Amino acid sequence: MTEIQERVDGLTLEWLTHMLDEMDAASEFEKEHAETLTQMLTEAQADIEKRRAKYTNLQVLRGGKCNAQCRFCFIQRLEVKDPAITDYLQEIRYVNYSKEKLFLAMLHARMAYNLNEILFTSYGDPLANAAAKLPEEVKTAKELGYPQITLLTNGLNLNEQRIDELCEAGLTNLTVSLHTKDPTKHKDLVRPLPDITLEDILPQVQYALEKGLTTRINVAYSNKVESAEELIAWAEKLGVQQLTFIEMIPGNQWCVDNHRPLPEKIEGYIKTFELPWGLQVWQPKEGVEGPSVGLCSFGKNSPTFDEQEKNLMLVLATNPEGPAGPVLKAGALYGYSGRLKSWQV
DSSP states (O other): OHHHHHHHHHHHHHHHHHHHHHHHHHHHHHHHTHHHHHHHHHHHHHHHHHHHHHOOOEEEEOOSOOSBOOTTOTTTTOOOOOHHHHHHHHHTTSBOOOHHHHHHHHHHHHHHHOOOEEEEEOSSOGGGSSGGGHHHHHHHHHHTTOSEEEEEEOSTTOOHHHHHHHHHHTOOEEEEEOOOSOHHHHHHHHOBSSSOOHHHHHHHHHHHHHTTOEEEEEEEEBTTSOOHHHHHHHHHHHTOSEEEEEEOOOOSHHHHHTBOOOOSOOTTEEEEEEOTTSEEEEEEOTTOOOOEEEEEOGGGOOHHHHHOOOEEEEEOBOOTTSOOSOEEEEESGGGTTSOOEEEEO
């Protein structure tokens, strides 16, 4: 036993000596090339910051199936005849899921762009598209180090068990598109395919808050819903942290006929920042209670907006005439312009 221990000790000392020699050599190299290494590091950091400033998140678009027929939906109720839009929306209807390619796309977005948020959404509803796979996807995002992992849903397929599974997997944020506080208006606007009402969804929102999720309500702002002031007061009563008003894209005639401009200011709030693609964020003034409020001017349909590369989007779909497999895209939010840059994953 003594001979064995001596042999082990000898090998350990030999390894430590070798490592110290390697460290000394590396130290000498660093001294000799310090200026070059510093420049390389500075350039790498600048490159990451540039890309991070350009894109805000990675959106995982989980197919095109939906469990609602919202009157304002410019995808499910497409009436625009622009061939670029038609071709793009046709592309995303061909689902081609791949766990490995999803992982690689998430990894690429995290490492190459240093993105802090991943958003699971859909051209329909993410929970209407292979919902059983979503916890695994969320878990992968958590393992890759995304600090913010968000689900955007209409809430029709939310339940306590699903929220528990997603929270356990690593979900941090939940955004629910509700649009109105009135159950009758909600049914008329959303036209849910299952017989689920606003009263069924709101307890799930409360449960998400109890589970510690940062929770946001999205409102497609039209002349068929309450005023911004009423909806802010409602959101405060619910206890959600965020509320976003979205100006409708003129994707069908209903949107055109019921378009409503966003408010220019919010009483008791102060605008804290604005992004060039049309998002304003407002916070309550000191002493005022309420959620933070976002105003998204998507309905402007300006050339600047159409060309804005706001986010990276992983489309879990394929065009049978094009390259096979999920495609990582950069382009205007929702790809409304149809003009997108793509990378095969």
